[in-house]
Amino acid sequence: MDLGSIFEKSLLDAYVAEHHADPVSGEPLTADEIIEIKVSSSSAPRTPAQASIPSLLQSFQNEWDALVLETLTLRQELLKTRQDLSTALYYHDAAVRVVARITAERDEALKELGELSKADDNSSNNIEQA
Incomplete structure (x- = not known):
């Protein structure tokens, strides 16, 4: 076969x-x-009343309304997701700036500490020689 x-x-x-x-x-x-x-059992065929033009137009209208409602819901979810993403990116950018500022302050403090250590070593050497 x-x-x-x-x-x-x-x-x-x-x-x-x-x-x-x-x-x-x-x-x-x-x-x-x-x-x-x-x-599985198939769906029953439409009755003559359901197959009339006004009934079919109503069915198409219901399908269209459902499609438009789904599209609206999806657009609202997309807008909310974009706003959430924008907020998350803003917070991430702010965190990166804070880390960069703190890193710069740390490097500057270490540099000043190194200079103070050198100055302190020089002054203690001068006192010992005298």
Whole structure:
């Protein structure tokens, strides 16, 4: 049997019982070789009242309204996310500036401490020589 062929089980069983062959390729086929496919129940077709033009227009309007509402919600979430990101970037930038300022102050303090140490060493050497 050709892979990819799907038939109504009762019709296929009747054909195979009569012809003992695959309806597509004509190759020999037995009922044991048939694989049954289980599917969930399908939705019921629209009633004539639901298939009328005003009903279809109302259905399209409802779908459109749902789509527009979803788009609005997504845009609001996007705006909130952008604001949160902007705030996070602002705080990050401020933190980087604070760290840079503190690092510069530390380096300046270490430099001054080094200069004071040299001056103190020079003055103590001068006192010892005298």
